[in-house]
Amino acid sequence: GQPRFEYEPTGDRGAKGLLLESSSTNLARYSSAVDSWGNSANRTVSSNAAVAPDGSLTADLVVPTSTSGIHYVGDFSVSITSGTTYTGSVYVRDAGQRYVQIVGDSSVFGTGVYVNFDLNDGTYAATGCTATATSVGNSWWRLTVTAAATSTGTGNLAIAFGTSKLNGRLPSFSGNDYDGVLVWGFQFEQSSFPSSYIATSGSASTRTADSLSVATADIPGFSEGVGTIVCETGGVASSTVGNQLAFGLNGPASSNQFSAGVNAGGVSDSTVRVYSQTPAGDQAFLNPGTATVGAGYKLACRYELDNIAASMNGGTVVSDTSGQVPVGIDTLWIGELDGNYHINSNIKRIALYSEALTDTELQSLTS
Numbered sequence: 001g002q003p004r005f006e007y008e009p010t011g012d013r014g015a016k017g018l019l020l021e022s023s024s025t026n027l028a029r030y031s032s033a034v035d036s037w038g039n040s041a042n043r044t045v046s047s048n049a050a051v052a053p054d055g056s057l058t059a060d061l062v063v064p065t066s067t068s069g070i071h072y073v074g075d076f077s078v079s080i081t082s083g084t085t086y087t088g089s090v091y092v093r094d095a096g097q098r099y100v101q102i103v104g105d106s107s108v109f110g111t112g113v114y115v116n117f118d119l120n121d122g123t124y125a126a127t128g129c130t131a132t133a134t135s136v137g138n139s140w141w142r143l144t145v146t147a148a149a150t151s152t153g154t155g156n157l158a159i160a161f162g163t164s165k166l167n168g169r170l171p172s173f174s175g176n177d178y179d180g181v182l183v184w185g186f187q188f189e190q191s192s193f194p195s196s197y198i199a200t201s202g203s204a205s206t207r208t209a210d211s212l213s214v215a216t217a218d219i220p221g222f223s224e225g226v227g228t229i230v231c232e233t234g235g236v237a238s239s240t241v242g243n244q245l246a247f248g249l250n251g252p253a254s255s256n257q258f259s260a261g262v263n264a265g266g267v268s269d270s271t272v273r274v275y276s277q278t279p280a281g282d283q284a285f286l287n288p289g290t291a292t293v294g295a296g297y298k299l300a301c302r303y304e305l306d307n308i309a310a311s312m313n314g315g316t317v318v319s320d321t322s323g324q325v326p327v328g329i330d331t332l333w334i335g336e337l338d339g340n341y342h343i344n345s346n347i348k349r350i351a352l353y354s355e356a357l358t359d360t361e362l363q364s365l366t367s
Helices: 359-366
Strands: 005-007 015-020 024-026 039-041 043-050 059-064 072-074 078-080 085-095 099-104 114-118 124-127 130-137 140-148 153-155 157-161 180-189 205-207 213-215 226-233 244-250 257-262 271-277 283-290 298-304 308-312 318-320 331-334 345-353
Touching: 024 180, 043 072, 043 180, 059 085, 085 099, 085 157, 099 140, 114 130, 114 140, 124 130, 157 180, 226 244, 226 359, 244 345, 257 298, 271 298, 271 308, 283 308, 283 318, 298 359, 308 359, 331 345
Parallel strands: none
Antiparallel strands: 005 015, 015 345, 024 205, 039 072, 043 059, 059 180, 072 157, 078 153, 085 140, 085 180, 099 114, 099 157, 114 124, 130 140, 213 331, 226 298, 226 345, 244 257, 244 331, 257 271, 271 283, 298 308, 308 318
């Protein structure tokens, strides 16, 4: 029930801002109990062997044995639908084993989905999927793999071991019974991008959506007919999800709003749009720029009768000189709109001005 305010896990540890995510479900049964995973070959597991990224003593040590062959751990218990996109993520740390492979169960992903990760530097080589490796401090990496299922059935992703980023699927080699990796926080979602960690212990678990709003009556100086909103986001989660909103103003009628974010309006790409709509049917779409997935942006939006404008990252101001302003506005939503269209990222700052700022001011506040 509390806001989730995040900081960078490495570097200067600066503020990332308030995290606002839509609901998601971790379909994996045991997120941090590798010894409970139902599928494996040629490995040993020591439970609760090290401190996990969240500070708890819940990271498991997984070691490939000296037996010659493939070495992996997985839990192929998730119901998978053909053509649906899934994202797996897991926190991994080198404990003597430099290379790991995240591999798709062949019964649902075919034999062409795998990624080899180098835990020394976070580099990787992906086949048949997209991947990321994000340093989260103390030599831990959050590894992610996104792929579309090719068959309907029961399966999952697995963690395998290898000797190189150039390994093929499920390489065969001999371990030494003591070099391994620390594993924690495995997550498997029906999504095109990873969300924040959802713990499970025996069955799937769902995180409810974040929600943050302010009644405009509680905002001193607010006037629904004229104003400016300046917002700085911490990043763009995906280019395949529409309506990742930075903010929204609305009233009781659903067709009465002023909102902005990555594809306000619903199309799936990383275009930033400012959208104004009134019950009378007047609409305005402004496109001040395009965001980069994984990077934040600054946006300043002015609203006034026949004077709607926006600037992104100090860029050229785009405007609509014939747009009406929604009436009956009663709520400011931050990182969403009316419980939907979540930014799935961070809001670092938001500021409201009770006047329509000039083009020069819009550029200056976002440069």
